[in-house]
Amino acid sequence: MEKLTNIGYVREIMERHGFSFSKRLGQNFIVNPSVCPRIAEMGGAGKGMGIIEIGTGVGVLTAELAERAEKVVAIEIDERLLPVLDETLSDFDNIKIINADVMKTDLKQVIEDNFRGLETAVCANLPYYITSPIIMKLLEERLPVKSITVMVQKEAAQRLCAAPGTRECGAVSFAVRYYSEPRVLFGVSRGSFMPSPDVDSCVIRMDILKEPPVKVKDEGFFFRLVRGAFTQRRKTLSNSLSSVLGIPKDRVREALSEADISPTARPEAVTMEQMAIISDRLKDTI
Numbered sequence: 001m002e003k004l005t006n007i008g009y010v011r012e013i014m015e016r017h018g019f020s021f022s023k024r025l026g027q028n029f030i031v032n033p034s035v036c037p038r039i040a041e042m043g044g045a046g047k048g049m050g051i052i053e054i055g056t057g058v059g060v061l062t063a064e065l066a067e068r069a070e071k072v073v074a075i076e077i078d079e080r081l082l083p084v085l086d087e088t089l090s091d092f093d094n095i096k097i098i099n100a101d102v103m104k105t106d107l108k109q110v111i112e113d114n115f116r117g118l119e120t121a122v123c124a125n126l127p128y129y130i131t132s133p134i135i136m137k138l139l140e141e142r143l144p145v146k147s148i149t150v151m152v153q154k155e156a157a158q159r160l161c162a163a164p165g166t167r168e169c170g171a172v173s174f175a176v177r178y179y180s181e182p183r184v185l186f187g188v189s190r191g192s193f194m195p196s197p198d199v200d201s202c203v204i205r206m207d208i209l210k211e212p213p214v215k216v217k218d219e220g221f222f223f224r225l226v227r228g229a230f231t232q233r234r235k236t237l238s239n240s241l242s243s244v245l246g247i248p249k250d251r252v253r254e255a256l257s258e259a260d261i262s263p264t265a266r267p268e269a270v271t272m273e274q275m276a277i278i279s280d281r282l283k284d285t286i
C-alpha cells in the first residue's frame, strides 16, 4: 500500500475530506513504507488468521494486514476517518471497520462474531495516550488470541518487556509476563510518522501463554500486591506493602523472608516467583 505512505497523497485525501490530525487521539500516522509490512508479517497476519486492529488512521496498516490475513476487524474511535477509509480501503472486501472506543468494546464478542474458525491476533500502532490501559485490557480479558503485536513509545516498550527482578521493571511488566512472553521486534524512528512525535517507537510482540508462569491462590490479590509494591518505588517493599495493604510490617517481613527477600529490598529486585510466594503468604493472613 505504497500510496498510503506517500505524504503528498495522504495530505491530498485528508484535505479533500476536511480532516485534520487530533493530538488528543494520538494521531501520528505511519508514512515510512517499510514499517507496516514488517508489523503485518511479524504480527502473524497470514492465511487462516483473523486480525483485530486498534486505530486505523488512514488505513496504512489495515491494508497491509488485509493483504495477508483472511479477515481484519479494525476499531477506530474517530468517525471523521470513516469516509477517508471508504476511499483508501475500497479495494478490499475482507475489512470491517467498527467506529467505537476500544476501551468500551467487547472484544470477546467481536472475535466470536467475526472470526469463527480462524486463529486470531491483535496488530496495532497504538495511540500513545492510552497504551497501558489498552494493553492491560487485551491481556486481562484473556481474549482467545495467539499474540498481540503493537507499536508503542520506546520507553514504554522497555518497561513492558522488562523481566521482573530487573531495574527497568514496573507493575505493568509483571502483568505482561503473567499473561505472555514479550519481545521487542524492532525500533521505529520518529521521522517515520506524520506528524512526527517527540520520541522514537518500538514494535513489540506478546505471545500469549496457555498458563501463567506462577500459580497463585488469588489472582486479584496478587495484582493488588504488585501494584502496591510499585506505587512508591523509592520505598522499601516492606514499607510500601504494609502501608498500601494495611498489613502490619512484621507480617510483611515474615512473608518476605519466606520468599528469601531482604526486608530492605526494593520492588524491582523481586522476581515473579517471589512475588507469588509473598502474595500467597499475605493472603493467608488477611
Ligand code: SAM
Binding pocket: 025, 026, 027, 028, 029, 030, 054, 055, 056, 057, 058, 059, 060, 061, 062, 075, 076, 077, 078, 100, 101, 102, 103, 124, 125, 126, 127, 128, 130
Ligand atoms: N494505524 C494508523 C497508522 O499506523 O498510521 C494510525 C495509528 S495512530 C498512532 C492511532 C489511531 O488510534 C488513530 O487513528 C486514533 O484516531 C485511534 N484511536 C485513538 N484512541 C482510540 C480509542 N480509544 N479507540 C479506538 N481508536 C482510537
